[in-house]
Amino acid sequence: MLVLWCPDWPVVAAAATEAVSVTQPAAVFSANRVVACNAVARRGGVRRGMRRREAQSNCPELAVFTADDGRDARLFEAVARAVEGLVVGVEVVRPGLVAVPVAGAAGYFGGEHALVERLVDEVSAAAGVECQVGVAEGLFAATLAARRGEFVEPGRVAEFLATLPITELDQPGADRAELVDLLRRLGLRTLGAFADLPERDVANRFGTTGIFAHRLARGRSERPPLRRRPPPELTLTEEFDPVVERVDVAAFLAKNLATRFCTGLAGHGLACTRLGIYAVTEEGEHLGRVWRCADPLTPTGVADRVRWQFEGWLRAAPGRRPTSGVVRLRLEPEETVEGRSLQLDLWQNGGSEEEDERAARAFVRVQGLLGPEGVVTPLLDGGRDPAGRVRLVPWGDPREHTTPPDATWPGRLPAPSPATVLDRPVPAQVFDADGAAVGITAREQVTAPPAHLSIAGGGRRDVVGWAGPWPAVADRRRPGPQRARLQLLLAGVRDEPPEAVLVHCAGTENPLWTVEGVYD
Structure with a gap:
């Protein structure tokens, strides 16, 4: 697998939209916290997860941008198109990261190094952005190789991963922050140390999330390959009349299509990890893109990727956008996994990941109106005073204890505590x-x-x-x-x-x- 990575892409996309120089420190914020920053800002003391006030205190000249997934996807379409001009089978993992199979293309261009040189030159000329390329077996290892600009020889992935810090497991969208924090507190500082643990012990202690992470640390795919070919009836095709010419209309229609698409997969006990989005315009133009996701896609995830793709198609630069509106859309499951990957927890009481995501988005929207302190969650901390033990944590901030709640605390009110x-x-x-x-x-x-x-x-x-x-x-x-x-x-x-x-x-x-x- 070859992975092409554009460093700090949310910042690059925001700076390009606002015509900000690449030499100026800049950062993208969501819920008043840094989600991405460029190298100039990092030299000024800005880090991911930092509050806006602290980031601006460390770097007063910092340019501040708001997170916008649609903007990131729209501008990244030029990069994906440039890669697609040289290699067949481009898969967008997320805006800023694309993966392609390397074997055939490397043979055509005379080797992996020659292919990488052509890709870097083509992306720089067509999109005007810098990128790094890595080659390794598997998407996870190839992504880490791209961040270091390395080529990992076949059969040496585990050796390459062994010395990397355990924090590399927490890739964007993976949601492994709690697992990584627990592993670090247990003294496991590298991927190799985690990989050396027996798989049975990992399953008993860390559950499904730990098993997936353990496979990655060992240089294997997150899930064993699923040999069953998706039934053709799982492909969802929709005709539009009138034609779709606006992104907001496409986003509205995508919600219903995504629910129907995922419901059809669930009926066959499947979930999608590679989604093909194909469209036909009124003038007969054929558009297509494949999105790869590490975790099985939920209806919200499918709707987001459809919206992002329409952002890239309909808002592209003149000459690259379609000449007419979209009349037909096809969602195709390019790769599926068994549906138990989406099994709900026993104690969710009928809740779903989609509902959790919808609630989280609503909370972030309220924070945008009222500020970070507008949405808080309670955390029972240590202390003697019943009121003092309750600490309100702004939504999105880490829920970490500032004082040990289980300490002796002489003079603390005995149980039961007041309701x-x-x-x-x-x-x-x-x-x-x-x-x-x-x-x-x-x-x-x-x-x-x-x-x-x-x-x-x-x-x-x-x-x-x-x-x-x-x-x-x-x-x-x-x-x-x-x-x-x-x-x-x-x-x-x-x-x-x-x-x-x-x-x-x-x-x-x-x-x-x-x-x-x-x-x-």
């Missing part, structure tokens, strides 16, 4: 059986057993059970009033069941009580 933690504690008063106010002594004990609770100046409710107190501040050297927490079980009102609350007290004399949480 509801109030954003703003509500003022309250606690009384004993004689109606006197209850406080906390210097030794963090209650001055009298609590018998009644008044919340926000309301009527007194009987306390039928209580537990505590637990000191709210573990560091006794810290200045301030005595603080403690109690769990109170309140008698039900009328026919309501009893209610349990968490209350906090500050001060020995004139104690200040507040309700912090409610138990189910």
Whole structure:
């Protein structure tokens, strides 16, 4: 397999669209984080995953662009067309990366090195961009070889991969970040170290994702080849009347076509990993492109690739775009795998990957309107305070613990934790059986057993059970009033069941009580 890679393609495409010089540091952002940056920006301290504010602080002259898959695909069509002019069987892996079978073309041009020289010259002349080429057995190894500009001899793929860092498993679109992080924490720093593990142990510890990654680290294909030829009826052909001349119309139609296409495959227990998109225009022009994907395509993935391809066809430069609209579209599964590759997890409760992707896109859209803090997810962190343990993480940020949640944490409230933690504690008063106010002594004990609770100046409710107190501040050297927490079980009102609350007290004399949480 020969892979041609255009480094930092999202940045190259954005800079070309905005007429920004290639010598200026630039980065593409999605959800306020860097998804791609050029070499000049990296020298200035910009890295993938970095927040926009931090990136601009490190590199004040940084040109900022918004991620646009359609733009990337549209401009990359010129590169794919240039490669297709020399080699048959071009497969677009993603905008910025194409793969072609090398055997036949290498023999025609007089060897792999001669073929690579022609490809690099042709892409530079036709598209005006730089590229790197790698040759190896398998798409994964060939992609890593392209990033290093190397030719891996047949039979030496495992040797080539052995010294590479384990982070190479997390390629764009592979979604192996969690697996890679776990492997690094286990001390596996290279692909060779991971490949040396017995496959049975990998399957027991890391599941399906680990098995696929383990095969790649060993220099093998992610999945064994599927010898069964896709039935011809799985090809989906659609006629358009009126003709399709706009990308937004094509994108709208692609959603329904993608669902029908994937449903037909699923009916035969198959999923598509190489998708052929073929079109015929009103003037009889034939257009075609094959997209390769590492993971089986979902309906959303199919619709995205159809939209990207129409971007490349209908918005190409004058002279390269079709002279008329598209009247016929054919989706053909060039390569399939067994459908169990898309088996849902047991605990997804009927959810699907498509629904997860749709929700993620909606979250990112809301963040674009309200900012990164507009969409957050809760994470239970370490700490003593029930409210302080809950940390809100902006959508898209890594959900990593800042403090160990399972540490001892002297003074932490024992289980069970309150089901509801109030954003703003509500003022309250606690009384004993004689109606006197209850406080906390210097030794963090209650001055009298609590018998009644008044919340926000309301009527007194009987306390039928209580537990505590637990000191709210573990560091006794810290200045301030005595603080403690109690769990109170309140008698039900009328026919309501009893209610349990968490209350906090500050001060020995004139104690200040507040309700912090409610138990189910």
